[in-house]
Amino acid sequence: QSALTQPGSVSGSPGQSITISCTGTSSDVGAYNFVSWYQQHPGKAPKVMIYDVTNRPSGVSNRFSGSKSGNTASLTISGLQAEDEADYYCSSYSSSSTLRFGGGTKLTVL
């Protein structure tokens, strides 16, 4: 039950776009369209930004988008803003009715 693989950190300047990858296996990311992305600010609970690979909950900016190819999912944030600086986690439903999280990616807005 190891974690999905995410880069430890990414950075970008305001207005730029960044992409965070999330690599799993054919038993989780590759098998199901149940990939979610969470944003977590320090001391706060995670907030879902993308669910089921590409869907945005109401209230989440359309600057956030998700995609998947094979065993790798991706989160893209366009038009970076200072408020986007946070930790981001992916999750995927996995076999045996379990959920796996990525190790997290720290986004720095320069």
Place this chain on the structure above:
Amino acid sequence: EVQLVESGGGLVQPGGSLRLSCAASGFTFSSFWMTWVRQAPGKGLEWVANINLDGSEKNYVDSVKGRFTISRDNDKNSLYLQMNSLRAEDTAVYYCARGQTRPALWGRGTLVTVSS
């Protein structure tokens, strides 16, 4: 208001026990799988356990199997996590979350510290 509120965290000695609770409000609790997720200090999120609508199916991460028990009371709109034989590595903020495949509603968490 749709929300989840965890309680029951605290300081406990290694080998001790603790029972966490999660009170749900604002939605039909019995219609959702529920999940516990934890986050050790400075670390990432870790899925701990989930439970189906009527409590007949329960799943756990390997590291807590045999020590933790997830349960629910749909009449009381509450989720529980009984934690026994606690270890230092169980120290974390424990979140309850609504959903199985894509937990979308989270509580604020309750801190569990295992230390002598």
